[in-house]
Amino acid sequence: MYPRNKIRASGKIKRLGKDKYGHGTFTLAVNGQKPTEMIFCVSNNSPDLRMGDHVNVTGHVVSYSYYAGGKRTYVQYFVADSVSLAKTEREIYFGTKGGTWYGEQNCTCYFCGTVVYKSKDRTGSWGKLLIALDKENDKEREASIWVTYDMTPSSRLIDFDRIKKNDHVCLVAKIFSVTKKIGKDTVRFDNIITEDIAFFGESAEKNNKKITEKKNLIVTKHKRKRHSSAQAEQAVSEPNMEQAAADFEQDLLNKENTQAAAEQAAEDRPSTDDAAVRKEMPTAEENGTTDEGEREAASEAAEKEPDVPKADEAAGKNPPKRFGSLFGRFSNREGGTQA
Amino acid sequence: MRNEIKAVGRITGYVRDEFGNRNIVLHVSDKDKKQVKFVLDNEPKGIKRNDFVEISGHITAFSYHSQIFEKDSYVQYFVADEMKKAPSILEEQFGLPGKYVENQHIRIILEGKFKGYTVSKNSEEWCEVSVMIDSSGMDKRPNTVKVSCSLNRFGKTIKGLKKDDTVAMIVGVRTPKKEFHGQPVVFENLFALDVFGKKQN
Numbered sequence: 001m002y003p004r005n006k007i008r009a010s011g012k013i014k015r016l017g018k019d020k021y022g023h024g025t026f027t028l029a030v031n032g033q034k035p036t037e038m039i040f041c042v043s044n045n046s047p048d049l050r051m052g053d054h055v056n057v058t059g060h061v062v063s064y065s066y067y068a069g070g071k072r073t074y075v076q077y078f079v080a081d082s083v084s085l086a087k088t089e090r091e092i093y094f095g096t097k098g099g100t101w102y103g104e105q106n107c108t109c110y111f112c113g114t115v116v117y118k119s120k121d122r123t124g125s126w127g128k129l130l131i132a133l134d135k136e137n138d139k140e141r142e143a144s145i146w147v148t149y150d151m152t153p154s155s156r157l158i159d160f161d162r163i164k165k166n167d168h169v170c171l172v173a174k175i176f177s178v179t180k181k182i183g184k185d186t187v188r189f190d191n192i193i194t195e196d197i198a199f200f201g202e203s204a205e206k207n208n209k210k211i212t213e214k215k216n217l218i219v220t221k222h223k224r225k226r227h228s229s230a231q232a233e234q235a236v237s238e239p240n241m242e243q244a245a246a247d248f249e250q251d252l253l254n255k256e257n258t259q260a261a262a263e264q265a266a267e268d269r270p271s272t273d274d275a276a277v278r279k280e281m282p283t284a285e286e287n288g289t290t291d292e293g294e295r296e297a298a299s300e301a302a303e304k305e306p307d308v309p310k311a312d313e314a315a316g317k318n319p320p321k322r323f324g325s326l327f328g329r330f331s332n333r334e335g336g337t338q339a
Numbered sequence: 340m341r342n343e344i345k346a347v348g349r350i351t352g353y354v355r356d357e358f359g360n361r362n363i364v365l366h367v368s369d370k371d372k373k374q375v376k377f378v379l380d381n382e383p384k385g386i387k388r389n390d391f392v393e394i395s396g397h398i399t400a401f402s403y404h405s406q407i408f409e410k411d412s413y414v415q416y417f418v419a420d421e422m423k424k425a426p427s428i429l430e431e432q433f434g435l436p437g438k439y440v441e442n443q444h445i446r447i448i449l450e451g452k453f454k455g456y457t458v459s460k461n462s463e464e465w466c467e468v469s470v471m472i473d474s475s476g477m478d479k480r481p482n483t484v485k486v487s488c489s490l491n492r493f494g495k496t497i498k499g500l501k502k503d504d505t506v507a508m509i510v511g512v513r514t515p516k517k518e519f520h521g522q523p524v525v526f527e528n529l530f531a532l533d534v535f536g537k538k539q540n
Contacts, residue, residue: 002432002433002434003432003433031370032370033368033369033370088533089446089509089532089533090507090509090533090535093446093448093509094448094450094507096507096535098535099533099535100492100533101509101532101533103444104369104370104442104444106441106442108428108441110428110432110433112433156438156439157438170429170432170433170435172428172429172432172437172439172441195428195439196427196428196429196437196438196439198429198433198435198436198437200433200435
């Protein structure tokens, strides 16, 4: 049976007390990669615990939400199911009682459930998943937990966009607590950060099917594009198939885009004759031929000019007829300068 | 007599040391990140770079006279006897392939003859304890391993020991990186996490 909602923690008891509902609680200081404090609720028949004891705790997360004052509030807290005194490393390695070194402390959670909601933060570095945990039987109360998801490129986790609503996932997470001052109050937040995630059951099959389809699509595309079959096979035989497939597809798309852009540019590019003419010819406005008198003079000059042969026009040696008047004016000016 | 190393970490590279031995570089993402080198006796099969591995091995130490530098040098290094892939947490808990391996650590378990201790010149809090351990591995020589101990924590135990008493230690590793002749050098410092002794009858 896989764990649906489980916490395993080891640390030192820092404080014993009661919460506002009268439940017995203890604060566990976990001096792991990042020092964290967790508050666990304990049932009344828990063993005698003392401050400073090193313990191993197994428990679960309880969560619920309520609507009050036009605002939905979400609550989640940790419950300790079993607490046992931790062994020192001397006891573990040598079998002798005593010693003060208890080894590394950590806190890990294991969850399995369905993704109900997902969101991204403003920076795009962190995502959030709301996971409805699997129930063992119908009588069990529903529990949903919020987990934080690292979306940075260096993350080892699967792409956040691949996770869809209603996907069945199982994940391993760490708990890091942060203390913040909000107004005059000091508020403690327990963040559940995802360390590893995988699709489970039907979602995994669906995901694998998608990858296979993608693989077939790439092979077909390669064949259509007349790439070598070895190249296509190499692309799909990478260990990280999905990444390789995505990269390869991106390359193909880039190539296609470059080709399409080149074709488009070739279409849009004016013919050499026109371009040459436009380069040489100033516009009417540039020459200041907007006056009606000048326009008439220009048209008269155009009438006087002999017809230009079409071959010359095509070769760009002589300007086309419609620009004849302007060209005449321009060439006259040039002649004037030379003289 | 015990001389064991247990480590879990990720292989970040294969290198060759100054003696020509083939080493693997293990990155242990513990509370403070460590980079430890292990000499390989046998070439590992089916283990690649970036794989998470479990290593069990031993520690070897010896001193030699360098003819080039004309001075005595003392060397201690780790030897990997067995190496296998470490299962990820998802694999352990759900039977699914995962990428994250929990409980990365390195521990050295020593049990041998106490040979004495020297207080550090820089700090009176620290001393260096010499322990003669069993000759293990290919070379059948006894090894004298030097381990740093905090006198504040274990001073009473260490001062109560006599020469050739049996001492047991659980040792951790720190790997500070320092610049040496313009090049970064990773030191492997051993420090005691727990020390207890047994007087000779």
